[in-house]
Amino acid sequence: TLRLICTTTAVQRKNVGASGPEKYTEAFIKKQIEEFNLGKRHLANMMGEDPETFTQEDIDRAIAYLFPSGLFDKQARPMMKHPTEVFPEQRKIQWGEDGRPFHFLFYTGKQSYYSLMHETYEKFLNVQKHQDQLIAQDLPLQKEKRNLAGSRWLTKIELEEMLVEKLSDDDYSRFIQLLQKLVALPCADMEENYIQKFSKEVPVQLQKVVIEPLQYNEQGVAFSTGEGKRKTARATAVVYDNGTGKITVNGIDILHYFPVLQDREQLLFPFQFLGRIGKHDMVCTVSGGGRSAQAGAIRLASAKALRSFVTEKEVEFMRQAGLLTVDPRMKERKKPGQEGPRRKFTWKKR
Amino acid sequence: RIMPVRWSRYNPSYLEPEVKKESYQKPLEELTEEEREQMELKAVRPIKAAPPTLSSSVFSDPMISKFTNMMMKSGNKVLARSLMSQTLESIKRKQLEKYHKAPENEKETIECNPYVIFHQALKNCQPIIGLSNITRGGKTYQVPVPLTDNRKRFLAMKWLITECRENKHRRTMMPEKLSQELLLAFNNEGPVIKKKHVLHKMAEANRAYAHFRWW
Secondary structure, three states, X not given: OXXXXXXXXXXXXXXXXXXXXXXXXXXXXXXXXXXXXHHHHHHHHHXXXXXXXXXXXXXXHHHHHXXXXXXXXXXXXXXXXXHHHHOOOOOOOOEOOOOOEOOOOHHHOOHHHHHHHHHHHHHHHHHHHHHHHHHHOOOOOOOOOOOOOOEEEOOHHHHHHHHOOOOOHHHHHHHHHHHHHHHHOOOHHHHHHHHHOOEEEOOHHHHOOOOOOOEEOOOOOEEEEEEEEEOOEEEEEEXXXXXXXXXXXXXXXXXXXXXXXXXXXXHHHHHHHHOOOOOOEEEEEEEOOOHHHHHHHHHHHHHHHHHHHOOHHHHHHHHHOOOOOOOOOOOOOOOOOEOOOOOEOOOOOO | OOOOOOOOOOOOOOEOOOOOOHHHHOOHHHXXXXXXXXXXXXXXXXXXXXXXXXXXXXXXXHHHHHHHHHHOOOOOHHHHHHHHHHHHHHHHHHHHHHHHHOOHHHOOOOOOOHHHHHHHHHHHHOOOEEEEEEEEOOEEEEEXXXXXXXXXXXXXXXXHXXXXXXXOOOOOOHHHHHHHHHHXXXXXXXXXXXXXXXXXXXXHHHHHHHHHOOO
């Protein structure tokens, strides 16, 4: 089996609540909440502030002031938070006093997941029945397409939190496939409310980066700067207007600094894409990394600098061509017990 | 299905970059429904950075870069790239020689563009059907199986390179031998085409086991 892994920090939280039976009783949690509220008022009194309007940020600041700690990990320092954030959500006991479980799917092991699948499939069948009725009456089917671009499905971790139950990758992908089939039907608008529970808006505002205006030097020539990085190389580029297409790196011409054709092609890539090869001059400084990494860093820096010379549409084209994203690939670390990042030691039978 | 990627430093929501300039200059009316949806999706999702081998210039070709990467040994891209350019140069020289020696009426049929020759030769080398080992009841059978586009391209390139590395005289250089093989493959002759035909015949011979395939 192959697992899809990527190293964004959002993916690394573990779902502790769904594992195993109840660890804390409800009465215990209630007591913790009362103690927390009392403690909050005492703290407000100590700091000389009003107990009624004492927010969580004030609590954090007060604790950081009263108990200063030099520990590196933020979660190892002393903290005072509401018990619902400290004790993870867990399920109440699923069976009554006689030992008989409440939910009819309890013995499947993943009751909330299977009940969710049953519900979704029921909605799917309802939509199909409605569609068949419309076809039987020769009425036109509603074809308003849902805007797929602005929303995404819940991730596996978010779904696990919602159901308070552990899911496997296979289960999650089956559920998403079922949702996609449901959305693909023409009359899916009647179940819009249900579908919205499982989709999240992707904020488009994330991609709005402020483009700096052009600066002018003493001769009146417009120029703009950009910074770029790739692997361990860091580069800064200054792109001047009304130029002849000369490019200088660390005081040396590119023909001498980059003897390989591929690197020079990368340097010229942003200019060639915008069609501005002979119009700009560039002076860059670069340090660190190897030959290819330095070329990539200068490419990113020059693309960022060119944004100020060019219309917004062309900036969007540059982004879709992959010129403005920082390449996150770095050298993978060597692990203990292995010879390299992936290569294991030679296996010897004896 | 979730596409199995062993480990990618990009978030799965990142899309592939589109480098060709022409696709951005098309006016809105000419696009089909799917392309419009693709455009909308691209406007919202983040996009991966373009790799160093890809560029929007006329000279960069994805097939040529794939072939160069397969020829590369121990990460020596400089050497592989120079071998590739020498191959293309030698193809051009041979074709020009033929062109100047040929009589007037045949001059138009001779193809001089090395990129066209390369693409056509690769296409001619691609097998249509492949064999895969399936074990049933202790015995392993060679079952004829359809191949995906990627797999066909990979097999064609792999055969060309292994052929050039092994069956040559000690003194011949790689570009020379490669250009020879490419020209033969362009005219549907040569050892690589023969290998493809052998594979097709084996698949035809094992036709009886085709029902063992379950995918």
